[in-house]
Amino acid sequence: MELSNPPRNAAPPALEIRGLRKCFARPAVDGLDLRIRAGEFYMLLGPNGAGKTTTLRMVSGLLQPDAGAISVFGIDARTDPLGAKQIMGWLSDEPMIYDKLTPREYLEFVAGLWGVAPALAEERARTLIRWLGLEAQTQERCEGFSRGMRQKVALAGALIHEPKLIILDEPLTGLDAASARLVKNVLAERVRAGNTVIMTTHILEIAERMADRIGVIAHGRLIAEGTLEELRGGSGNGAATLEEMFLAIVERDCKAA
């Protein structure tokens, strides 16, 4: 599968996916096409088992696709996975941190993995720790941390190398209102700074409030995409909430399937 060539002088999209397929016992991702512009806050929605996580794991290089092409800022993620990984940050729904490391040690380790210079990494770590309200816990090992705190440490790890493309799978699960707001603020700030964020969530109010564009996946395919207004226009109900639109789109797809 070939990716489209961008017009001369045009910036490559942050993420371009063509004909992506992954099959486990049944197809999880079934010929998915997706194009996300640089600097966008893109929300990927879909019912449970729709293929959102599988898609993001393939983009992040954690899962090998059966077929299809993935390009991250013009870098072919299948032929140059390390080049693509260098500019991506990944955060899964299950916080992946080491119980026996402190947040500082964790961030030092992650910075080392991405080859960030120690002085710069330390400065970024300090900023992230302050932003995420983890100052009091910097010297404590993560083993006693709540789920929310672990999620914040993992988010700091995903951001310490200042990735151009930030991929987050359900990052707000288990966070209290204050922590969720902190995380949302950090992500919004990253988008303002020109980075691209792709995020899955089941909290549709967040998608409604934060997303530049929304994509809806079901049965491993993209069944709807656009801004909130475009989706409203497509649904024929100008006053509908995202929740109403989402349910209508998914129901329509189920009937069609």
Add this chain to the structure above:
Amino acid sequence: MSHSGSLFWFARHEVRLAWRDMLAMMTAGRPARERMLAAGVIALAALLHLVAFLVLRGTNARGIVPDLQTLIAVSAALLLSASAMLSQAMESATRAFYTRSDLELILASPAPAHKLFAVRIGAMALTVGLMSLLLVGPFVDVMAWRGGWKWLRAYGVIAAVALLATAAAVVLTLALFRSIGPKRTRLAAQVAAALVGGAFVIGLQIAAMFSTGTLSRMAFLRSSFVTARAPGIHSLFWWPARAALGDGWCFLFVLSASVATFLAVTVWAAPRFAGCAMAAGSISREAARSGTKSRSFRPATAAGALRRKEVRLLLRDPWLMSQSLMQLLYLLPPALLLWRSFTFAGNAAAICVPVLIMAAGQLAGGLAWLTISGEDAPDLVSSAPIALSQLLKAKVETVLGAIGLVFFPFVAALAFVSPSHALVAACGIAAAALSSTLIQLWFRSQAKRSQFRRRHTSSRIATFAEAFSSITWAATGAIAAAGSPLAAITALLAIAILSGVRRLAPAGAGSMAAATA
């Protein structure tokens, strides 16, 4: 139907969980293997009985008289079992405090938690007793077949030892909890369990070494040094041994005393367990502080960052200590033997070579599992811009570096006694450690570090291959240390084992995260 919350109800719940857990462990979660497992158990029992028959074929089971030498030998065997059981029971008791699993559910429910703990103490006794019976049973059966039913009383004696060892373990663990607090008890109890488990054997070896100049325990037990200092033949001290040899009155006394002690300890300890478990639960929420308060970030390549992380995690692993301490403890007698050889210019250096090689292979296998399979953040390292080969290389380097650090002092000491033996030991240690690490690398499967204790269940082939490889390298070392060219044959055998295992390994285990996807 038992009343919910009763002792029997809890026992039924625990038995069901333990049974399913054991089946899953033995069949690697594949129900189709249950028949194979049953056939395997029957075959193993038959094999053990055959071994027991061959070992005991020259023994006159009816003619054994409880003289002092026999009583010493039987008592030593019982003490050996008791120390192993005590060690195992201490580890189980510690886990009962610190493993959360269903504990919070039960402690939060209105069910009487002390009954659950009473059942769990009973389960500890049953587990440690069964483990010993598995090994001793075939010998008892053969003796009963050839010498009469009175030998079956040995089963009762093993049960009595299991009850006493469990009672002692519970009291010791609770005492540790009370004296040093929940925070330190986990590590202290693990260390104590390892020390207790190895103390008797190692103590005997050390005593044998200083009295007879060898590592032979039997030579020491039969020596005039021991018989001259042993209690008189009619002493109460020999009653457990007499019970094991079939004396009815001694058997009744030993069994009833152990049952009474166990029941008393259970009644006393069960209500206290709940309080301790809650205290242990609160410390897992209480964060440990690191000593790197004001240290700046240090420069490192991706591989360097990985190595540093692995070293930190190995040093901070709470269960690694107990799992590896026993292996290291067994190095104590050869180390003392080395020291003694150095002092008296003896010729025992050759004995140390295989022991060191075997220990290195086993330790490397454990460390390799922790660093390679026990990666708690597989997604993180897989999403980093570092090639899988570089990632695995960094992990292998960490394991081999750790082995080098542990064994360097022993090899250096050996070099003072005999440089040629030191060279053989160094080569053997490197070969055994590398082989074990490669086996773990080929059979890697994503797991949590906390599953370290059960690492052997993830791949039976890897477990046996690791053991065979270490044994073969140890044999090679022993033969080479004796100056025989036959060492080349065993070395080739070790390489053949390794290459055979490589062929059996699953093709391309993929990225660290692949297994979790």
